[in-house]
Amino acid sequence: MPPRLTRSFFDRPVLKVAPDLIGAILLVDGVGGVIVEVEAYHHTDPAAHSYGGKTRRNAVMFGPAGVVYVYRSYGIHWCLNFVCEAEGSASAVLIRALEPTQGIAAMRRRRGMADERALCSGPGKLAEALGVTHKHNGLALDRKPFELRARAQKLEIVTGPRIGISKAVEQPWRYGLKGSRFLSRPFPVSRR
DNA sequence: TGGGCGATTCGCT
């Protein structure tokens, strides 16, 4: 079994942590799978929640690295983030998609659907499938109910522009597992 | 204290 990821893994620049998370295994109460898509949000990034300074909502982004930041999106969905690089900054990685491997029956129940490819193919879907809510905000990633393990082998990672934001759209800070069928959306084909 | 808005999803066209 691959080693658990602990706080030191996250206490690095977010642009290094984000691609290293692709292929890692994320479980919440034993339910989850392989991370196939993430986005990085750096504290100097106008699209990051922490950009405008500390508020009640984003407070955990300004705390220690290696904890979970959960926020509500569009009044409906929850989105799961991992806090990085705590030293005076405030950055995080948004977990956008998983390839389900464990607890698939529980995910289907929570999502009310059968299609395995659509269980975790988007940040809101993923949070619903894993049962993540505001109650998890601020919890440490190396403790229950979370379990996070490093990826077992080398793999190919693709990058592209982030999704659903209006600021700093051009930054290619979305990372994905090449060829995965469980992405929230395809990555644009790179052209020259 | 209130109005505008969003790191989304889903169903309908």
Add this chain to the structure above:
DNA sequence: GCGAATCGCCCAC
């Protein structure tokens, strides 16, 4: 492809 659903957060009044 487009737009509604839906509500907590945030800042301006």
